[in-house]
Amino acid sequence: MKKEISRKFCVAPMMGYTTPYARKLYRILSKNSFLFSEMIATKSLVYSKSKHNIIDNDFNNPVALQVGGSEIDELTKASKIAIDYNYDEINLNVGCPSKAVQKGSFGACLMRDKILVRNCMEALQNDKIEATLKCRLGLGKDLNYEFFEEFIDEISKTGIKIIYVHARNAILSGISPQANRTIPPLNYEFVKKIKIKFPKITFILNGGIDSLDKADNLLKEFDGVMVGRMIKNNPFILKEVDKKIFKEKIKLVDETIINNYFDYIKPKLGLESIFRLLSPLLSIFFSVPHSKIYKSKINDYMKDQQINLIEELLLKFVNENKLG
Numbered sequence: 001m002k003k004e005i006s007r008k009f010c011v012a013p014m015m016g017y018t019t020p021y022a023r024k025l026y027r028i029l030s031k032n033s034f035l036f037s038e039m040i041a042t043k044s045l046v047y048s049k050s051k052h053n054i055i056d057n058d059f060n061n062p063v064a065l066q067v068g069g070s071e072i073d074e075l076t077k078a079s080k081i082a083i084d085y086n087y088d089e090i091n092l093n094v095g096c097p098s099k100a101v102q103k104g105s106f107g108a109c110l111m112r113d114k115i116l117v118r119n120c121m122e123a124l125q126n127d128k129i130e131a132t133l134k135c136r137l138g139l140g141k142d143l144n145y146e147f148f149e150e151f152i153d154e155i156s157k158t159g160i161k162i163i164y165v166h167a168r169n170a171i172l173s174g175i176s177p178q179a180n181r182t183i184p185p186l187n188y189e190f191v192k193k194i195k196i197k198f199p200k201i202t203f204i205l206n207g208g209i210d211s212l213d214k215a216d217n218l219l220k221e222f223d224g225v226m227v228g229r230m231i232k233n234n235p236f237i238l239k240e241v242d243k244k245i246f247k248e249k250i251k252l253v254d255e256t257i258i259n260n261y262f263d264y265i266k267p268k269l270g271l272e273s274i275f276r277l278l279s280p281l282l283s284i285f286f287s288v289p290h291s292k293i294y295k296s297k298i299n300d301y302m303k304d305q306q307i308n309l310i311e312e313l314l315l316k317f318v319n320e321n322k323l324g
């Protein structure tokens, strides 16, 4: 049975960032945000022996496992793995423009072949997990609403309930994946228009949401919002989400957040790199003046695996600075 879950506020999938460890920190900071894994290629998911470290979920629900692939058989297997790992959702990436991903025939280039994407979605679907899609508005320099509508129309035939839209095109050659997050212009109107055409599908708006006020305002017009870089740069913004977006009366104490996170990572030391364990927390210094000295001390402590000293230092830092 699939559970009813709010996707009003989602943290976007981000390779290299939304690791199992980051998701634990995000969950400590916000009970209600809907989380995503990084994109995992279906080949790695199905065949890699060390997949556990990448996809471990550890009850950070609600959470989606995002996959990249277009091999039907692998997608069906990936969906079963997502269920075994207690994910609430399996999401197909049809938005990544990188050359490597294009070579593997997945990501944004799949928008060229809506029938294939429909078949991929059908391969992911079963009655135990929600199968969803994350796509762009289209491909190339020119925005074309008809193309977007025809694409969604084909996918809608699968009975899909939730689609995340990074509301800009992907440009598949000549610009980097990073530039593909800024150069193609955003167009939120296309997402409004598609919702009118397919009112039964939940469309989650993604792209360029850079403050909680903006997210809150957009929620007046859209089913949900998905936020990437704002959270990557400063996860402590999530501290306000349950209050501001979900109207809950809660107060999180920065020291408790740090303590809880260290309680979680300490037993993993030795099994996982200290950098991977600590990196979700290290963006704590984002745009805080005079944090250089802390950063350099932490680097020294990391070399010697001095986890208790790092915890003490971070506690001192949060006592001296307001976060989020």
Ligand SMILES: Cc1cc2nc3c(=O)[nH]c(=O)nc-3n(C[C@H](O)[C@H](O)[C@H](O)COP(=O)(O)O)c2cc1C
Binding pocket: 012, 013, 014, 015, 016, 017, 038, 039, 066, 093, 095, 096, 134, 166, 181, 206, 207, 208, 209, 226, 227, 228, 229, 230, 232
């Ligand atoms: C470092 C980084 C890695 C990303 N990795 C993925 C990914 O694995 N899967 C995906 O669908 N999108 C990925 N994205 C795109 C984001 O999910 C999101 O669509 C994009 O950043 C726009 O949202 P924003 O303006 O809120 O950042 C990535 C973005 C960044 C910054």
